[in-house]
Amino acid sequence: MEVTEAVADAAAPEREIDVAVGDDLVEVKNLTVKFGGLVALDNVSFTIKRGEILGLIGPNGAGKTTCFNAMTGVYKPTSGQVLLEGGLLNGMKQHKITRAGLARTFQNIRLFGEMTALENVAVGLDARHKTSVVGALLRLPRHKAEERSAIERGMALLEFVGIAEHAGSLARNLSYGSQRRLEIARALATDPKLLCLDEPAAGFNPAEKEDLMALIRTIRNDGYTVLLIEHDMKLVMGVTDRIVVLEFGKKIADDVPSVIREDPKVVSAYLGEPEDDFA
Numbered sequence: 166m167e168v169t170e171a172v173a174d175a176a177a178p179e180r181e182i183d184v185a186v187g188d189d190l191v192e193v194k195n196l197t198v199k200f201g202g203l204v205a206l207d208n209v210s211f212t213i214k215r216g217e218i219l220g221l222i223g224p225n226g227a228g229k230t231t232c233f234n235a236m237t238g239v240y241k242p243t244s245g246q247v248l249l250e251g252g253l254l255n256g257m258k259q260h261k262i263t264r265a266g267l268a269r270t271f272q273n274i275r276l277f278g279e280m281t282a283l284e285n286v287a288v289g290l291d292a293r294h295k296t297s298v299v300g301a302l303l304r305l306p307r308h309k310a311e312e313r314s315a316i317e318r319g320m321a322l323l324e325f326v327g328i329a330e331h332a333g334s335l336a337r338n339l340s341y342g343s344q345r346r347l348e349i350a351r352a353l354a355t356d357p358k359l360l361c362l363d364e365p366a367a368g369f370n371p372a373e374k375e376d377l378m379a380l381i382r383t384i385r386n387d388g389y390t391v392l393l394i395e396h397d398m399k400l401v402m403g404v405t406d407r408i409v410v411l412e413f414g415k416k417i418a419d420d421v422p423s424v425i426r427e428d429p430k431v432v433s434a435y436l437g438e439p440e441d442d443f444a
């Protein structure tokens with residue numbers, strides 16, 4: 166999918182675009198999450214560098230979603246730290262973490278079904294508005310300007326993810342694939358430093374998966390950093406710069422895709438999984 170520079174610029178005009186893989190953006194340090202006696206995440210550490218696409222993979226139940234949830238404030242870590250640009254995120258409420266620059270999509274799509282696609286994106290844009298409620302009520306000039314730019318930016322984001330023609334459709338009437346794209350647009354609307362995607366291609370056929378991977382590359386090329394949970398190894402190999410592998414809550418590998426593919430620990434972790442997932 167081709168995205169013009171103008172569209173990318175309209176989607177996030179204030180963002181500095183820096184596509185070089187650079188410094189540590191996020192540090193996950195000795196993160197542990199326990200549910201009663203079950204250790205879902207066991208002392209896991211990894212970093213995410215600015216500008217990269219990092220894959221987080223592992224067999225069913227390995228702790229991938231738990232890791233996401235602990236990073237984005239859905240679960241409180243039992244111990245360990247999550248740092249964004251050196252600032253501690255632990256203990257912050259979900260919306261504060263979003264505001265700090267960490268946005269996510271969910272494995273199960275969570276859109277406002279009775280709102281249009283554009284309105285769903287506007288909700289994301291709202292998360293970073295600067296005017297107060299009073300400003301909005303009094304319709305101060307700044308609020309009006311923000312409202313106008315919300316429509317323009319919302320449209321640009323819908324175009325960016327390839328669903329601009331559905332801007333006026335109710336989210337619940339969109340195809341499954343378009344709903345997934347809309348979720349990504351809504352997350353991008355918060356102007357994240359890190360975009361976390363939880364199995365964005367779940368339920369897709371191979372052609373749809375390819376399209377989605379192309380979109381993820383476009384997002385990265387536009388200067389975002391991406392953390393991608395994906396079950397399908399083939400898919401993850403084709404799009405990521407680096408991969409962290411979890412098994413039974415522990416990190417068992419952290420390397421470039423070509424090394425991960427040959428790693429005996431990873432191969433054996435995936436034994437017994439459907440062959441499609443490890444190709």
Ligand SMILES: Nc1ncnc2c1ncn2[C@@H]1O[C@H](COP(=O)(O)OP(=O)(O)OP(=O)(O)O)[C@@H](O)[C@H]1O
Pocket residue numbers: 200203205223224225226227228229230231232396
């Ligand atoms: N809220 C919870 N309460 C209790 N146990 C949980 C909870 N969430 C996850 N778990 C357990 O933690 C472990 C890790 O689950 P998690 O969903 O993080 O794995 P996953 O790698 O994302 O798996 P999948 O690929 O199936 O989504 C599993 O044993 C799961 O049953």
